[in-house]
Amino acid sequence: MKLKICGMKYPENILEVGALLPDYMGFIFWEKSARYFNGTIPELIKTIKKVGVFVNQSLEEILEKVVKHNLQAVQLHGNESVEFVSELKKQLSKKIEIIKVFSADENFDFEIIKPFEPFCDYFLFDTKGKLPGGNGTTFDWSILKKYNSKKPFFLSGGIGMKELKAIEEISKSSLPIYAVDVNSKFEIEPGLKNRNLFSNFKRKFDVANF
Template sequence: MKLKICGMKYPENILEVGALLPDYMGFIFWEKSARYFNGTIPELIKTIKKVGVFVNQNQEEILEKVTKYNLQAVQLHGNESVEFLSELKKQLPKKIEIIKVFSADQDFDFEIIKPFESVCDFFMFDTKGKLPGGNGTTFDWTILKKYKSEKPFFLSGGIGINELKAIEEISKTNLPIYAVDINSKFEIEPGLKNKNLFSNFKRKFDVANF
């Protein structure tokens, strides 16, 4: 299982966290976010994939950020349509991964994701809340029992050290969980991650070998 840390903002902190080798590192390009990124990404170890996070933004802006920051993945956190993803997929280099996010709660209808299977590489399930992401709360993972797709997905939403046991349990199922996405539970302030807290989590995550 891969590990993604999102909402990075400050160059020195990016290097500190990058030295701990997460698989993915996310940068939020949505201006309304407290973690909005418009700086310079320092050079990272090449195994770390840089992810651009977007919310209902146009293709031109997404493509511009992919080129400017040499992104390896784009994460779409808004109400982007199947048609939008299909066209974006044509415009992006084939190596760029597309992650489509869905906000989940008890009433989530997994049927709505089926048309997206052919236009993205991964799904992500996050907690439904006031913001598109970074709400700091988990959703009831038992609803994932209704997930029938073979498309691998990222598990997100208020995940911290206290959720490691639950991650271990859900990893024993047949669900195609590709990665865990963490953010707000590791912050000193929006965009600034606690390196020691993340290091502790990653050590336990790696030992668990989900």
């Protein structure tokens, strides 16, 4: 199972956390976010995939950021349509991954994700809340039993140290969980991550060998 840390903002902190070798590192390019990234991403170890996070933004803006920051993945965190994702896939290099996010609660209908399957590399399930992401709470993971797709997905939403045991349990199921996505539970303030706390989490995550 892969590990993604999202909402990175400050260059020195990016390098500190990058030294711990997460598989993915996310940068939010949505201006209304407290974790909005508007700088230059420092050079990271090449095994770390840089993810651009977008919320209902134009194709032009996404493509511009992909080129500017040499992104390896695009995460769509808004209400993007199937048609939009299809067109984005056509215009992106085949090497660039597309991650489509869905905000989940107990009433989530997994049927709505099916039309997106041909155009996404991964789905990501986050907690439904006031904000598109970074709400700091988990959703009821038992609803994932209704997941009826073979498409691998990222698990997100308020994941911290206390959730490791539950992640271990869910990893034993037949669900195609590809990665765990962490953010707010490892912050000193929005966008600034606690390196030591994340280091401790990653060490236990790696030992668990999901």
